[in-house]
Amino acid sequence: MPEPFHTAFADAVAGRDAELHPWLADADAGPLAVYRNTVAKGRIDALAALFPTIERLVGQDWFRDAALIFSRAHPPVGPVLDEYGAEFPAWLATFGPARDLPYLAPVARLDLAWGEAHRAADAPVLDARAVAGVPTDRMFAAHAVLHPSVRLFDFDWTAPSVWLANRPELQTDAEPVWDRQPEALAIYRPSWTVEARRLTPAEWRLLDGCRRGSSLGQAALLAMGREPGLDLARLFSGLVQAGLFTRLELDAR
Structure with missing residues (x-):
């Protein structure tokens, strides 16, 4: 628990000078202004480092003004600034000057997910050789566990396209268009580098089923409901090779 002086000093830095009067009744506000x-x-x-795509979209001046307003209302709750800004995407959705920029909040969610994936626990990636040779009935009863870094998104608008075209590490040559068109995306870190993968509707359904704890058979039904005639083996193999799973849990026999 913070000591009373530390709490009062933090309040004074936030603009509530009177909290320090029991210790520094005649304190000069000048040094506090420096703090x-x-x-x-x-x-x-910290927010600029965590949300570089937003800064790129709106420009440095707009971003820093908005970040200052946000930070005054939402101070960090811990000492690790890498974890700061969890409320920033939702706040952007209500921020008046962003009213005409509806893509900012969903794009900020993707920036936030990039940071989460970057900091996620290390885990092995499912080896395709561990899947080969598993009988079909056991495969359908198995649970494919997502890598702990995986973050899945399914948007009604083209937020992934806007994000991919403006994220510094992932920029593409495609011209981003903000349009009412469904897009799904996975952000994850199978090794040392965060990656992003566009998902087909069937891939999204299968991965979302696995995330919710469904067996592969149940998740496959969800995927095939979205895409009749789906080559399920090819789809699952592609996701395994991409590094989206950490292990396959087979029923005990």
């Missing part, structure tokens, strides 16, 4: 500027800059810099 306030340092704290504000640290939070803004």
